[in-house]
Amino acid sequence: MSVTAKPRRINVRTPEVMPLVQAQVETHYRSSIVERIRSSGGTLTVGNITLKLARQFGFCYGVERAIDLAYAARKVFAGRNLYLLGEIIHNPEVNRQLREMDIRVLHSRPSDEEIAALTADDVVIVPAFGAETAVMERIAASGCATVDTTCGDVMSVWRRVRKYVSAGRTSIIHGKASHEETRATASRALGESGGGIYLVILTLADCDAVCEYIRHGGDCAAFLERFRGGFSDNFDPDLHLQRIGVANQTTMLKGETEEIQRRLQQAVRDRDGGDTGGFAAFDTICGATQERQDALFEMLKSPMDLMLVVGGYNSSNTTHLVEIAGEQLPTFFIRDAKCLTALEQIVHFDLSQREERASYTDKLAGSGPVTIGITAGASCPNNLIEETILRLFALRGISSDQVMAAVG
Ligand code: SF4
Numbered sequence: 001m002s003v004t005a006k007p008r009r010i011n012v013r014t015p016e017v018m019p020l021v022q023a024q025v026e027t028h029y030r031s032s033i034v035e036r037i038r039s040s041g042g043t044l045t046v047g048n049i050t051l052k053l054a055r056q057f058g059f060c061y062g063v064e065r066a067i068d069l070a071y072a073a074r075k076v077f078a079g080r081n082l083y084l085l086g087e088i089i090h091n092p093e094v095n096r097q098l099r100e101m102d103i104r105v106l107h108s109r110p111s112d113e114e115i116a117a118l119t120a121d122d123v124v125i126v127p128a129f130g131a132e133t134a135v136m137e138r139i140a141a142s143g144c145a146t147v148d149t150t151c152g153d154v155m156s157v158w159r160r161v162r163k164y165v166s167a168g169r170t171s172i173i174h175g176k177a178s179h180e181e182t183r184a185t186a187s188r189a190l191g192e193s194g195g196g197i198y199l200v201i202l203t204l205a206d207c208d209a210v211c212e213y214i215r216h217g218g219d220c221a222a223f224l225e226r227f228r229g230g231f232s233d234n235f236d237p238d239l240h241l242q243r244i245g246v247a248n249q250t251t252m253l254k255g256e257t258e259e260i261q262r263r264l265q266q267a268v269r270d271r272d273g274g275d276t277g278g279f280a281a282f283d284t285i286c287g288a289t290q291e292r293q294d295a296l297f298e299m300l301k302s303p304m305d306l307m308l309v310v311g312g313y314n315s316s317n318t319t320h321l322v323e324i325a326g327e328q329l330p331t332f333f334i335r336d337a338k339c340l341t342a343l344e345q346i347v348h349f350d351l352s353q354r355e356e357r358a359s360y361t362d363k364l365a366g367s368g369p370v371t372i373g374i375t376a377g378a379s380c381p382n383n384l385i386e387e388t389i390l391r392l393f394a395l396r397g398i399s400s401d402q403v404m405a406a407v408g
Helices: 018-029 032-039 061-076 092-100 112-116 133-142 152-166 180-188 204-216 220-226 254-271 287-299 316-326 382-395 400-407
Strands: 043-046 049-053 082-085 103-106 123-126 145-148 170-174 198-201 244-248 279-281 306-310 331-334 340-342 345-350 355-359 370-376
Touching: 018 061, 018 382, 032 049, 032 382, 032 400, 043 400, 049 382, 061 082, 061 103, 061 123, 061 145, 061 152, 092 103, 112 133, 133 145, 133 180, 152 170, 152 180, 152 244, 170 180, 170 254, 180 198, 198 204, 204 220, 204 254, 244 254, 254 279, 254 287, 287 316, 287 370, 306 316, 306 382, 316 331, 316 370, 331 345, 340 382, 370 382, 382 400
Parallel strands: 049 370, 082 103, 082 123, 123 145, 170 198, 170 244, 244 279, 306 331, 306 370
Antiparallel strands: 043 049, 340 345, 345 355
16 A cells, blocks of 8 residues: 655745735736726727626636745745746636746656655645545655645546545546546546546547446457556456446536536446446536536527637636537637737637648638637736737727726
C-alpha cells in the first residue's frame, strides 16, 4: 500500500492581502462596458449593430477563486520562487498575466529535472482542475509548499469516485482522457491502495461500445485498443464492467452526460435481468457550467444572425458552448478581439478540424442591420469580452466613444 505524502499547504487569502488582490484582479480583468450592458438587460444597439450578451457567461466562482489564490500567493511569497503546474485555467490571457508576475510554469506532469530543482523555499500553485495524486506526492516529497486552487466542484467528483472504489465499482468517467481535470479524477479513482479501476469515455459512440460489451462481451483486445490511454493499468473489460459507477468531468455537456448515464444503466439492466444494482451514477456537472449552458439555450430562443463564443481553444466548457450554438446558427469560436481581423474575415477555431482557420460571413460584412450574440466560457475574463465588443463596432465604423455613450 502506498503512503500518500501530503503537500505542505498554505492559506494565502489573509485579510491584509485580499483587498490588494481584488484591486489588481479588477485592473486586469474587469470591464465597465460589460457590466453596464448586463445591468441594462444584456442588449446594446448602436447604429445598425445589435449585440446580445448571454445571461451568464465568463468567470465562474472556481476560476475567480483560483485567480485570487494565485495573485495572493505572489504577494505573500514576494521574492520567492513561485511555480504553476501547467495552466491555472484554460485561458491564454490569464496565464500570460501570471507569467508577467514572475510565476514560472512547470509541466502539468513535471519532469524529474523540474522536481529535482524545487527547494523547500519554493511554492507550487496547483491549478483549478486539480492535479494527479502522483504529481502531488512528488511535489510533497520535494519539500516545497503548495497553494492549492482546486475547485470544490472538482473535489466533489473525487469524493464520488473514491466511494465507487470503496463499493468495488469501476469508475466510468465521462470526460477527455488528456484533460487535466479528468487525469486528476482518474488518479483518485485508483483509491488509496492504487488498486481502483477506471475507464474514460468521451462520446456517445464510446458509450455505445461499452454498452455493447456490457450486454454481449466482445473482443477484449479491440476494446482496449479503442480506449487506449483512458483506463487504469489493471482494467479488464471482461471482469470490470460488472459493477460500474458513472462520474464526469465537471464541464461536459449536461444532456450528453445524462444520455450516457441512461444508456449505461439500460445496458446493465438488460444484462442483469432488470436488476440495476450493478450501476450507480451521480451528476457531477458543476453549477457554473450548467448555468452557462442554460443561459445559452435561453438566448438562442431569440433571433440572431451569428454567435461569437470567446475563450481559450483548450477550454472544455467553452467548447461545449460552441457546440450548442453551432447547432442553430453560424458560430465562431474566437480567442479574443484580434480574431476579428476584418468585416470579411473571422479567425476562429474549427472544432471538427481542431485547428484555427479564417472564414468569411456575409452576416457581418456589408452595412445592413445585424444581431450578434456573445457568450464566453467560465475561464474568459470580461476585459476580453469588452475588447471583442469594441472591435465589432469599430469594424462597422462605430467608435468606442459612441459605444460608451450608448451604454450610459
Ligand atoms: S467550471 Fe465548474 S468545476 Fe471548473 S472551476 Fe468553474 S465552477 Fe469549478
